[in-house]
Amino acid sequence: MAIKSFQGKRDTSQGKEDAQILVSDYMTKKLITFKAEDTLDHVIEQLITHKISGGPVVNDKNDLIGIISETDCIKHISESKYYNMPSDVNNTVGMYMATGVDTIDKNTNIFDAAFKFISSHRRRFPVVENGKLIGQISQTDVLKAAISVKGNTWNS
Template structure:
């Protein structure tokens, strides 16, 4: 059943995104304020060029301890060349990807443009939806 459910069915479409030249402290504030663990970084054409995660944000503190400066640009701290997934990927294949990689989320692209974000929690929602429909 999971093989027939796609990423499109459970991805988040209302997204927080960052630009590479944005101040990283502003980005950290937005993540903390919204309770997000990360967000895609887009270039001027809307292409996904990175991800700024909680893990990446911890680098800001380390950087500050060595250099005495808290901050910098998102591009200085983001993880570059993120793995993306297609909207038509099955949730089952996505679950396998989550098991094989340490990522908590993947940017979802269609025609090389960001259209959503899919997380481990979204996979759990897909599994739960199958359980709900079989109990109905």
């Protein structure tokens, strides 16, 4: 007489992934945004006041048109303030912002987002839906998600 199995009935849920953690679960939805016509002095004040390192630039329809960062503002400082030149009214966000911005989809798995951060050396990605800015995911948001997963599924 042959032995059928010592393992008992198999759990059919083994091997199935738990619900995915998505970018939309951790992205920031209330953002400090800028317009292309804003002055860089205004941007610098906002970055310092809100303790942020950059922000998305949108038009009147909330379409993402660029990103302005501390680095972009430092370029402005090095080009004018360093040489004690007066602030030019034409020193606008539109002149210094980065265009052609990399974005990320709200339905991206948070760990795929982490890989995108590693491979791109970016600190943040705007989240866009149908061309409209709906949020932003940062490296800190990915870390928060990782801590959440550790608390729920990993052994401490």
